[in-house]
Amino acid sequence: MTSRTYDVVGVGIGPFGLGLAALAEPLPDVDAVFLDQRAGFSWHPGMMLDGATIQVPFLADLVTMADPTSPYSFLAFLKATGRLYPFYVRESFYPLRSEYDQYCRWVADRLDSLRWGRRVVAVEHDTASDEYVVTAVRSGGPDDGERETYRARHVVLGVGTTPRLPAPLADLAGAWRAGQAGPGPVIHSAEYLPHRDALQAAGAITVVGSGQSAAEVYRDLLEDVHGSGGRVGYRLDWVTRSPRFFPMEYTKLTLEMTSPEYTDHYRSLPADLRDRLGREQRSLYKGISGDLVDDIYDTLYRLSALGRQVPTTLLTDTEVVAARHDAATGEHVLTLRHAQLGREVEHRTRAVVAATGYGAGVPEFLDPVRERLRLDARGRFDVTRDYSVDVADRIHTVGGEEHTHGVTAPDLGFGPWRSSVVLAKVTRREPYPVERGIAFQTFGLPGGTPGDDAPGHGSTGTGRVTTEAAR
């Protein structure tokens, strides 16, 4: 076991873990190491669609909102790669998704604190030293299977979220993966691109889901619905539980909800109310970009010009309640229920893309320290306002706190602010200024959020951020 004790051991190097690593790097009082099971940085490779852009402005990079002078900013990347003027001339706030991925790889290549090919399998607490001990297994390379341990004062969870399928589709996908449901893929959108050819070859595809990913997959497949380049056409259907194909809300007073103040307010509410609000606020970040909705309409219009039939059905208010494979016909049979009609129909298709979202959970590797975790009645992290998940305020999460903090959790633009709060905990100072208020509007009632009047006394669990740290 190594004798070195790190100030921070980060688990997961997606955008949020990488952002924390980039902000920790210049700090002389932070000795950090970040572990990831992957061989290198890779951002949503299954959805790296040509022409797709990120949904937030380029300022929402890994570091700028915390430190506009950072050498790891998106603008620094553009300058270093000779793309600053083309980006300037392009006059769009929204980088391509592939560009954002390249940018993150560029930053990752410049940080010494990253360790790839390490899957974290356990976090334990050493009572003698009051430190955490993180165990990782090497994956790939000559040391495949070797175990490594890292001692830590603080552990930061940047493990992201995992694809979620509704139960009926999860079973069918499992059967397909086991080779028991014919050739037509049944996959989550996270794996779309590697399966695109097989989907198109299946002859009939059904997309299930209501958000940006569902719309992007539908739009991508719609282009070749009549066949092209020697490939035959196919049927393409889109089924969503949502009452309509609703656009993401981008109006500025709504965007102010992606703020410290709204997060204070949201975090101060009872868990049941937060859960209800979370469902109601879907249009804030789980809708479809308005441009894409219109692009889909325009494509349908173009493809149906000159009297051509477009072999597609778009269904709203409709839920997949059952799914099976019909070996006799080679079809997947989905039972669809319409929410208003209350009626069910059988829908036959030959391939399914479930763009049904992602979910966070309490990683199993924390089982050895479960008694030290803050968990709510549903077994989820009861994340404090300043992102701690253990009783000692020394295990923190960056991402996955949607159920406690709301819309800011998955937002790339809010990553640097959250990292600044966590680094303030680690350093007992504010290496990066933590804005307490950015909005013109007041959330809740004038006079602030409960718990406000206890400044500087550790994490309150509710109310506003304090940066008083317990090292």
Ligand SMILES: Cc1cc2nc3c(=O)[nH]c(=O)nc-3n(C[C@H](O)[C@H](O)[C@H](O)COP(=O)(O)OP(=O)(O)OC[C@H]3O[C@@H](n4cnc5c(N)ncnc54)[C@H](O)[C@@H]3O)c2cc1C
């Ligand atoms: C297709 C898509 C597009 C999106 N676009 C945007 C956007 O434009 N704007 C926006 O604001 N948000 C966007 N989001 C939402 C969100 O920003 C992203 O999901 C983002 O990737 C979250 O980053 P993360 O660091 O939390 O997690 P991830 O990117 O999921 O990274 C988590 C990392 O943890 C590692 N890991 C997990 N468990 C372990 C373990 N036990 N040991 C070691 N490593 C582990 C994984 O290998 C992975 O590399 C998008 C989401 C998707 C799915």
